[in-house]
Amino acid sequence: MAEREVDVVLLSIGADLPYFTGYEAMPSERLTVLVVRPESAPAMIIPRLEVARVESPGIEVHPWDETDDPIALAAGAGGTPNRVAVGDHMWSAFLVGFQQRWPEASWEKASSLTGELRLVKDSEEVACLRNAAHGVDRVMARIPSEVRFTGRTEAEIARDLREMTVEEGHDVAEFAIVGSGPNSASPHHEPGSRVVEEGEVIVCDFGGRWGGYYSDSTRTFVAGEPSECQVEVHAAVLAANRVGKEKAGPGVRCQDVDAAARSVMADAALDEYFIHRTGHGIGMEVHEHPYIVDGNDVELRPGMAFSVEPGAYIAGDFGVRIEDIVVCTEAGVETLNESDRSLVNVT
Ligand code: ZN
Numbered sequence: 086m087a088e089r090e091v092d093v094v095l096l097s098i099g100a101d102l103p104y105f106t107g108y109e110a111m112p113s114e115r116l117t118v119l120v121v122r123p124e125s126a127p128a129m130i131i132p133r134l135e136v137a138r139v140e141s142p143g144i145e146v147h148p149w150d151e152t153d154d155p156i157a158l159a160a161g162a163g164g165t166p167n168r169v170a171v172g173d174h175m176w177s178a179f180l181v182g183f184q185q186r187w188p189e190a191s192w193e194k195a196s197s198l199t200g201e202l203r204l205v206k207d208s209e210e211v212a213c214l215r216n217a218a219h220g221v222d223r224v225m226a227r228i229p230s231e232v233r234f235t236g237r238t239e240a241e242i243a244r245d246l247r248e249m250t251v252e253e254g255h256d257v258a259e260f261a262i263v264g265s266g267p268n269s270a271s272p273h274h275e276p277g278s279r280v281v282e283e284g285e286v287i288v289c290d291f292g293g294r295w296g297g298y299y300s301d302s303t304r305t306f307v308a309g310e311p312s313e314c315q316v317e318v319h320a321a322v323l324a325a326n327r328v329g330k331e332k333a334g335p336g337v338r339c340q341d342v343d344a345a346a347r348s349v350m351a352d353a354a355l356d357e358y359f360i361h362r363t364g365h366g367i368g369m370e371v372h373e374h375p376y377i378v379d380g381n382d383v384e385l386r387p388g389m390a391f392s393v394e395p396g397a398y399i400a401g402d403f404g405v406r407i408e409d410i411v412v413c414t415e416a417g418v419e420t421l422n423e424s425d426r427s428l429v430n431v432t
């Protein structure tokens with residue numbers, strides 16, 4: 086903060102607050118905000134009914150009652166700043182209130198400070214990511230024998246995946262994408278009432294949180310026997326996944342990992358169907374820096390964790406995605422997800 090001449094950082098909902106304090110604020114119309122200044126102890130302005138959940142020594146807790154004005158309390162703790170950094174996920178309902186209190190101040194996103202700290206994971210954080218990844222791998226391994234696909238809806242299958250994600254140790258299942266047949270060509274398809282039929286591919290992309298850290302893995306399955314085209318597209322995506330991971334390592338730019346995966350798709354004449362970046366960072370948020378995308382010249386460093394998830398999406402027909410989480414090491418990357426990446430047959 087001193088280096089950047091930031092006088093106050095305000096952290097509300099989002100991952101920055103639990104990253105620094107262990108306390109996660111509930112997204113709510115009642116403001117919780119940590120007011121951080123370089124020279125004094127951080128102050129947490131928090132609804133009185135939430136105080137019992139805070140266990141953060143070193144933080145001054147300022148409970149507010151239902152008839153208090155929490156913006157006024159927080160502004161009082163913040164002094165008269167020239168420069169304020171605001172947590173990226175703070176609701177504008179609160180931000181506008183702070184801006185009215187401090188009309189002369191200049192504003193920036195807290196991620197300009199916190200992002201650099203969260204970007205490189207320490208060994209404890211990597212251990213959490215590894216646990217989460219292995220949990221989701223165990224779910225993937227159970228799918229062929231335990232989850233029936235044909236004749237069932239995407240929503241029913243997604244519910245099974247969420248249940249198994251918790252059974253395999255996650256604190257909570259956060260998302261489950263199940264896209265069958267033509268729906269598999271929509272990368273973030275919301276599982277619905279469509280019933281899976283024989284001969285269709287099914288993209289399953291799911292994850293949860295374990296000790297505050299996310300898992301996120303995708304495998305593509307086929308109900309019954311795949312077509313030649315499905316096999317070919319899957320093989321290209323699998324090669325792109327492998328080449329992307331091989332390219333990644335310390336000193337390699339994010340955009341070069343993206344380019345490596347993309348060139349495999351181009352060689353297979355499938356690049357026009359690879360409609361998203363190759364990957365995203367992962368940690369206390371499922372999508373965070375570094376983004377593995379063209380134009381990102383950030384060089385990978387040991388401890389950076391991200392997905393490698395090439396895909397091909399042929400609208401109206403089918404799609405394939407294969408996603409692993411990796412962590413940059415001194416030598417290359419450690420791949421955290423190790424479940425079967427082949428076009429696994431399900432019933
Ligand atoms: Zn995604």
Ligand code: ZN
Binds near residue numbers: 301365392394
């Ligand atoms: Zn992902």
Ligand code: ZN
Binds near residue numbers: 290301302303
């Ligand atoms: Zn995913």
